[in-house]
Amino acid sequence: MQLKSRLLRATLVAYCSIVLAFLMLPLVIVFPLSVSSATYLQFPPPGFSWRWFESYLGSPSWVQATVLSIEVGCMTSALAVLLGVPLAFYLTRSRLRPISASLDKLSVSPLIIPSIVTAIVVYRLFASYQMIGTRTGLVLGHTILALPFVVVVVSAALRTFDPVLEDAAMGLGAGRLRAVLYVTLPQLRPSILSGAFFAFMASFDDLILALYLSGANMTLPRKTFENILFAIDPTIAAVSVLQILFVVVLGGAWYAFAYRTRPASLAR
Amino acid sequence: MIGIDRATARSPRVRHGWREAKLVLLAIPALLFLVIVLFVPLINLLSLGAASGTFAPYRHALSDPLYLTVIGITFSIALATTAICLILGYPVAYLLSTSSRLMTAVGFVCVLLPFWTSLLVRTYAWIALLGRNGIINRLLLEWGVISEPLRLLYNSGGVLVGTVHVLLPYMIFPIYAAMVRIDRDLLLAAEGLGAGPVSVFWRVYLPLTLPGLFAGCALVFILSLSAFVTPALLGGGRVIMIANIIQTEVSQFLNWPFASALSAIVLASAIFVYGALGLLTRAQHGSPRSQAYV
Numbered sequence: 056m057q058l059k060s061r062l063l064r065a066t067l068v069a070y071c072s073i074v075l076a077f078l079m080l081p082l083v084i085v086f087p088l089s090v091s092s093a094t095y096l097q098f099p100p101p102g103f104s105w106r107w108f109e110s111y112l113g114s115p116s117w118v119q120a121t122v123l124s125i126e127v128g129c130m131t132s133a134l135a136v137l138l139g140v141p142l143a144f145y146l147t148r149s150r151l152r153p154i155s156a157s158l159d160k161l162s163v164s165p166l167i168i169p170s171i172v173t174a175i176v177v178y179r180l181f182a183s184y185q186m187i188g189t190r191t192g193l194v195l196g197h198t199i200l201a202l203p204f205v206v207v208v209v210s211a212a213l214r215t216f217d218p219v220l221e222d223a224a225m226g227l228g229a230g231r232l233r234a235v236l237y238v239t240l241p242q243l244r245p246s247i248l249s250g251a252f253f254a255f256m257a258s259f260d261d262l263i264l265a266l267y268l269s270g271a272n273m274t275l276p277r278k279t280f281e282n283i284l285f286a287i288d289p290t291i292a293a294v295s296v297l298q299i300l301f302v303v304v305l306g307g308a309w310y311a312f313a314y315r316t317r318p319a320s321l322a323r
Numbered sequence: 324m325i326g327i328d329r330a331t332a333r334s335p336r337v338r339h340g341w342r343e344a345k346l347v348l349l350a351i352p353a354l355l356f357l358v359i360v361l362f363v364p365l366i367n368l369l370s371l372g373a374a375s376g377t378f379a380p381y382r383h384a385l386s387d388p389l390y391l392t393v394i395g396i397t398f399s400i401a402l403a404t405t406a407i408c409l410i411l412g413y414p415v416a417y418l419l420s421t422s423s424r425l426m427t428a429v430g431f432v433c434v435l436l437p438f439w440t441s442l443l444v445r446t447y448a449w450i451a452l453l454g455r456n457g458i459i460n461r462l463l464l465e466w467g468v469i470s471e472p473l474r475l476l477y478n479s480g481g482v483l484v485g486t487v488h489v490l491l492p493y494m495i496f497p498i499y500a501a502m503v504r505i506d507r508d509l510l511l512a513a514e515g516l517g518a519g520p521v522s523v524f525w526r527v528y529l530p531l532t533l534p535g536l537f538a539g540c541a542l543v544f545i546l547s548l549s550a551f552v553t554p555a556l557l558g559g560g561r562v563i564m565i566a567n568i569i570q571t572e573v574s575q576f577l578n579w580p581f582a583s584a585l586s587a588i589v590l591a592s593a594i595f596v597y598g599a600l601g602l603l604t605r606a607q608h609g610s611p612r613s614q615a616y617v
Contacts, residue, residue: 060520067414067417067418068418070414071414071415071418071430074411074412074414074415074491075415075430075433075434077411077488078433078434078437078488078491078492079433079436079437080448080452081437081444081445081448081449081452081488082436082437082440082444082445082448084448084451084452084458085444085447085448085451088451137352138352138353138356139353141349141350141352141353142349142350142352142353142354144346144349145346145347145349145350146350148346149343149346149347150339150342150343151343158350158354161354161357161362162353162354162357165357165361167545167593167594167597168361168365168590168593169545169548169549169566169586169589169590169593170549170551171549171551171566171569171570171586171589172365172368172549172569172586172589172590173361175368175569175573175582175586176361176364176365176367176368177360177361177364178573179364179367179368179579180360180364195356195360196360198356198360199357199360199361202353202356202357206353256439259441260441260442262442262443262551262552263551263552263566266570275441276441276442276443279441279443279444279447280443280552280556283443283446283447283450283556284556287447287450291444291447292447292451294444295441295444295447295448298440298441298444299436299440299444302436302439302440302441303436306435306436306439
């Protein structure tokens with residue numbers, strides 16, 4: 056019996072290792088490609104060279120696309136938090152259950168609406184206001200995709216938050232606003248940061264809305280998409296490596312800031 | 324203090340009314356935003372396909388063999404992706420929920436890192452791996468396993484590799500969330516009552532993970548219905564899905580009524596799956612709140 060269960064466990068670990076390796080494989084593979092000296096895809100790389108990183112950093116269009124994507128991502132994240140956190144308060148605190156429950160569904164509906172549909176819908180709207188190719192248009196479009204993440208994460212945290220703490224602060228003389236700002240929001244910090252991070256990623260990774268809304272100003276995903284379609288050269292591998300490293304740093308920072316103060320929330 | 328005096332002076336019903344009114348103010352900016360930027364234009368778009376009253380665009384989409392093929396391909400790829408993700412994801416979620424902290428952390432990094440990596444980066448990597456001159460073909464040729472390059476890309480297999488890779492984390496997270504919530508004592512109790520490991524799994528463990536499993540399947544299915552990048556780049560024009568057709572209809576032909584009909588078809592399927600998930604979960608668990616949204 057002991058032996059059998061150990062054998063089962065070993066099989067499970069082996070199976071899962073293969074699945075996890077499958078998940079990591081594409082990420083790992085771009086590293087050797089990015090420092091290859093070959094001008095086209097060659098494996099194993101014939102020699103070592105930084106030239107694709109140089110070609111990325113030396114290309115204004117790549118750098119502009121990167122800067123635009125980071126800017127739009129930050130603005131989207133900020134707007135999604137500004138809209139999403141108050142909405143989460145309403146959704147979790149309203150006592151008119153039937154109304155708030157349906158609004159709850161409505162506010163996560165952008166997750167369910169296929170993004171190509173969202174893209175053409177917003178495109179039609181913005182085209183009539185000359186907002187195609189503007190930063191505002193991109194940020195507003197991306198906020199649609201990002202808002203549900205903030206709402207879901209923050210409402211989940213608000214549901215476990217003990218409102219007695221807020222009442223206690225009010226009992227001690229604080230007004231509602233003060234109690235929320237000094238008691239509730241600090242408690243929600245990990246989830247607000249998570250929501251902001253997910254919102255940034257939703258924007259930073261979006262291609263489909265950018266295809267329609269970005270006009271002549273390419274975002275990073277759009278520039279990458281066109282490069283893969285028309286001129287697949289190892290510059291993309293260098294861009295990929297930098298993006299992976301960027302995500303690792305950002306994800307690490309998110310983890311540190313969001314959970315550092317509350318390790319208990321991760322303990323199983 | 325004045326606040327308390329005022330509050331006690333009013334009847335509870337008026338007080339609740341006030342409270343609700345102030346709370347609604349918090350929701351208004353976000354809801355207004357969604358209504359203006361998404362819902363009203365969405366309704367406008369959907370009405371285009373039905374504008375003439377004859378539903379011609381719908382009949383066109385559902386009778387032309389070309390579009391029927393695309394719809395068929397879309398649904399079969401979505402179904403296959405969901406099934407493969409479930410087979411690959413369930414054991415991983417189980418391992419993550421039962422391992423030591425270190426192993427769980429390593430496992431999570433392996434799931435989260437690809438999840439956060441740009442879809443385009445990953446798609447590029449798959450082209451580099453699976454292409455005719457790609458890494459896998461080169462290695463296999465070098466080792467003498469094959470004598471000429473395999474066609475790994477630009478067919479439905481290639482698209483499936485891409486969609487499964489993108490969506491697998493969406494399957495793992497909700498199942499994992501359901502698994503960590505399981506009270507281990509229930510399993511011990513079942514064992515104590517004489518159930519073997521197989522029947523503990525089928526009759527106790529699996530049913531308890533069903534809400535997560537349903538959520539994961541619905542999420543993966545809905546997201547793969549609207550796959551765009553993967554078929555566009557890994558399908559090489561041979562595997563065309565609904566999202567690609569909608570894009571072409573809008574960008575190249577400006578055929579908005581037809582794009583509207585196709586959008587309505589994907590949207591209705593997504594809502595149907597989402598609704599079915601809600602019903603299944605409620606039937607399973609009794610409470611609609613017990614489902615995790617991701």
